[in-house]
Amino acid sequence: MFYVYVLYSLSCSRFYVGMTDRPTDRLLEHNAGKTPSTKAYIPWKMVHQEVFSTRIEARTREKYLKTAAGRKWRKQNIRPRGATE
Template identity: 70%
Template structure:
């Protein structure tokens, strides 16, 4: 199983999209500042996740969520608590 996830940081007022096979471990790594891209936004919270059977399926969805169309979809469908409009 593979997870595509969207994190949100109230500190940075930012989203982060990623892919992993272990969502709990990956969130812990983000919040322990082990990822250069996310260490300034700690703490991060999972605001959306999707499960896929194969890595290629998950990668395709991750790429979409990182695209302009995916950002629009996130803006319309994901409303984390504490997010600014």
């Protein structure tokens, strides 16, 4: 199984979209500062997760969520507590 996830930075009100086959471990890595692109915005909270049977399906969805249309979808469908976006 592969997962596409959306994280929300509790310190900077930012979103991050990623893909993994181990979502719990990946969140711990983000919050431990092991990912350069998210290190400055710790702590992160997982606010959305989708499951796919293949890596290709997950990668396609991840790429979509990073487009302008995907950001619009996130804004309409994902409302983390405390978000100002």
